[in-house]
Amino acid sequence: MSVTVERAVCATPSTQRSLLPVVGSGTQVPLVDGTSRVYANLDYAASAPALDAVAARVTEVLPLYASVHRGAGYLSQVSTALYEASRQTIARFVGARPEDVAIITRNTTDSLNLLARIVPTGPDGSPGRVLVLDLEHHANLLPWVQGSGHRTTILPIGPTVAATLQSLAAELSAWQYTLVAVTGASNVTGEGLPVADVVALAHTAGARVVVDGAQLVPHRGFSLTATDADYVAFSGHKTYAPFGAGALVGRRDWLDDGTPYLAGGGAVRDVRTDRTLWQPAPARHEAGSPNVIGAIALAEACAVLAALPDGALAAHELALRTRLVAGLEGIAGVEVLRIWPDSTEPVGVVTFTVEGHDPGLVAAYLAAEHGIGVRDGRFCAHPLLVRLGAPGGAIRASVGVGTPGEAVDRLLIALADYLTTGPLARYVVEDGCWVVADDTRPLIPVHGLDGLAATAAACGPTVEAASGSCRPRRAAHTAA
Known part of the structure; x- marks a missing residue:
């Protein structure tokens, strides 16, 4: 098929600069x-890449890193204070109410899976009902449909925002839902329903709302207080802090009463052979050694973004x-x-x-x-x-x-x-992915790619080793 360019593209190149410096901008x-x-x-x-400020903050606190919460040593106390201060900064960034709690997780997927485990049963003891839309990222779809002890309805979106809100209102009036899970901004198109309107519809019907904020929080900001949403989940790696931490922030009662997400040290008050007494949130859902550096990095990113005009x-x-x-x-x-x-x-x-x-x-x-x-x-x-x-x-x-x-x-x-x-x-398909045939581009000289370089040298530019290509390939699951 012949395809032509209808008009000149970028006749006047953009001079717009980046808003904040990020690591790797000159790579x-x-x-x-x-x-x-x-x-x-x-x-x-x-x-998203790390903010320069986040990388500097991590470098600053690494010498102070130690165990948290139960350490008597001076650096343990410092690390505990930094970790808990980071929790507060993260909560403020998403407009948490005074009674809300912030759980430090790995990412948005982790946060939503945590929440899916603690959706309470209905007044009659029946499984709680969850309502999601068919536009969701799998992270806000699969946790609700994978047998977590509640009933889930996947509602088709309408042809317009207005029609979708009408369909949502009709569905909420027809059944007693416990929770509505909705994206703040689509990871495909950037669009989203007006969160405050969704919250108003859900609350009128007696349901709570969790917002998948993975794409919204880093790009527009978000406030639990302003929207009256009940929970928001987001990821550090999309919020310019790719150090392995995310957050679930919202109302405390479900988090205090729900089954702990992980069973282990730090989540308990007392353990005997015949019973376990669990901590309230946030410790209840943060068993094991927490990602202190990740939490500090995420808090720094939140603080820098919040300081923008x-x-x-x-x-x-x-x-x-x-x-x-x-x-x-x-x-x-x-x-x-x-x-x-x-x-x-x-x-x-x-x-x-x-x-x-x-x-x-x-x-x-x-x-x-x-x-x-x-x-x-x-x-x-x-x-x-x-x-x-x-x-x-x-x-x-x-x-x-x-x-x-x-x-x-x-x-x-x-x-x-x-x-x-x-x-x-010339491009060919290997392992389900398009790659350059006989790719001769050199590998970037960085520790950890030595094995790939050695394999490439041994194979030559046009020969594949028995175990695979001499060039680094994109993972075969990229199409997901």
Whole structure:
């Protein structure tokens, strides 16, 4: 199929700077033509880079790291104080009410699985009812349907935001639900329902609301107090603190009474051979040695983001997103995916398809020939991709505080080049993923890649070892 560019892309290059400095912003990556370029990271929706301030904070506190909560040593007391202060900072960042509690988890998935275990039964002792929409990320879908002792309804979304809210209201009036689980912003399109409206509908019907804040919290901010939502879950690795911590913040009663998420030390008051007395939250759900450094890193990211001038974060992403969408819509054959025509204020996540071209091939080309990192596949939101008419996957570009306008321009120019000139390299499918055939790009000299380099040298540029390719491959499950 012949595809042409309908109008010039990026005739005037963007001069927009990043909002905050991030680690790795100047990293050079090799290209197939033998040159290198600064990496254009447009994959923030998957994992965002660390803020410079977060990396500096981790370096500062590492010498002070020790056991927490039960250590008599001076550094143990310091680490405990830092850990608990971080919990408070994280709670404030999402507008927690005074009576709310913050549980330090691994990520959003961990947080939602924790909450799924403690949904109480109905007044008559029957399993609690949970309502979710069919646009959810698997992290906010699978925990509710995998037999956690409650009944779950997956409600199809409507053709508009207004119609979806009407459908939600009708469903809530028809059944007595215990909990509504809803995304704050889609990881596919950046769109979301107005959270305060969802909360009002649910509370009127006697149900609580948990917000999957993985994409919303780092990009727009969120407040439990302002929205009256009951719980919010989010991840450090999407909030510029990729050190393995996330959080579940919300009402204390379920968390105090629910079955502990993990059984182990720190979660108990007293243990005998015939019974166990559990701690209240948060300790009840933080068995084992906690991720002290991860919590401190997440708290630092929260503090830095909270200190930005009002509206600065939204304005930065809006400018990038507007430029990106306008540029994509100006390329014939490219379709930007949207959930609803009446949605407002989407975050900086844009997903698109290129008619007649495999998403994995386009993504591999962007990386190998332009040094651009995007995501391809179905983004752990398979039902939504089917609904949007892209069951085979799409391409996602996502931005954040460290994204300069130049990165968006590079993507648009690269797509135009792909559709007019075509790839320079030859691409093949290996293990279900598109890769450069006979890839000769050098490995970045970093400890841990020695084995790959040695294998490449032994095999030669065009030969594969018996155990696999001489070049590092993308994981075969990327399409998920």
